[in-house]
Amino acid sequence: MKTAVYPGSFDPVTNGHIDVIKRALKIFDKVVVAIGDNPGKEPTFTTEERLEMLKESTKDSKNIEIDFFSGLLLDYVKSKNSKIIIRGLRAVSDFDFEFQRALMNRVVDDQIETIFIMTKEHYVYLNSSIVKEMAMFGSKLNGLVPGIVEKKLEEKFTNKT
Ligand code: ADP
Numbered sequence: 238m239k240t241a242v243y244p245g246s247f248d249p250v251t252n253g254h255i256d257v258i259k260r261a262l263k264i265f266d267k268v269v270v271a272i273g274d275n276p277g278k279e280p281t282f283t284t285e286e287r288l289e290m291l292k293e294s295t296k297d298s299k300n301i302e303i304d305f306f307s308g309l310l311l312d313y314v315k316s317k318n319s320k321i322i323i324r325g326l327r328a329v330s331d332f333d334f335e336f337q338r339a340l341m342n343r344v345v346d347d348q349i350e351t352i353f354i355m356t357k358e359h360y361v362y363l364n365s366s367i368v369k370e371m372a373m374f375g376s377k378l379n380g381l382v383p384g385i386v387e388k389k390l391e392e393k394f395t396n397k398t
Contacts, residue, residue: 239265240268240321241264242321243258243268243270243323243324244313245270245272247270248280249287249368249369249389251364251368251381252380253363256357257356258270261323261354265321268300270302270304271305271306272288272303272306273306273307273313274307286389288303288305290386293383310342322351323352323354324338324352325353326353326354327363369394372390372393
C-alpha cells in the first residue's frame with residue numbers, strides 16, 4: 238500500500254489544497270494530510286479548527302487521513318510508513334522555497350522523495366492568506382474554499398470587526 242503525506246499549514250484549507258489531495262489520491266492508495274505549524278507564522282485557526290475544516294471538506298473521499306504533527310517532517314513521514322511527501326506548486330514563486338526544502342530533506346534522508354503536483358489553472362493565485370484577507374473585508378469566496386471554511390471565516394472575522 239503506497240501512502241503519501243501532504244504536509245502544510247492549511248490555515249485554512251482552500252479548494253487549491255483539495256484539488257491537490259484529490260489528484261494525489263489518483264496516484265497513491267492513501268493520503269495523509271498532515272497539519273503542521275510554520276515556526277515563523279502564528280496561525281489564524283487553531284489546530285483543532287484546521288483539523289475540523291479539513292475533515293469536513295474531505296468527508297466524501299475515501300483513503301484520506303487527517304492528522305497533525307510537530308517536530309521533523311521526515312520522522313513523521315516514516316512514522317506513517319510512507320516514503321513520499323506531496324507538495325503543490327503554483328507559480329514560479331513557490332519553486333525556490335519548495336526546491337530548497339525538498340533538497341534539504343533529501344540530504345537528510347535520501348529514501349524519502351518529494352513529489353510535486355501542479356496547481357489547476359483556476360487556483361494559481363489562490364492561497365490561505367488571500368482568502369483570509371478577502372473574508373476580513375467581507376468578500377464572498379464562492380468556489381475558492383469549501384463551504385465549512387467560508388462559514389468559519391465569516392464567524393472569525395465578523396466577531397472581530
Ligand atoms: P505551507 O505553510 O507549508 O506552505 P500551505 O497550507 O500554505 O502550507 O500549503 C501546503 C502546500 O499546498 C504547499 O506545497 C503549497 O504550495 C500547496 N498549495 C497551496 N495552495 C495551493 C494551490 N492553490 N494550488 C496548488 N497547491 C497549493
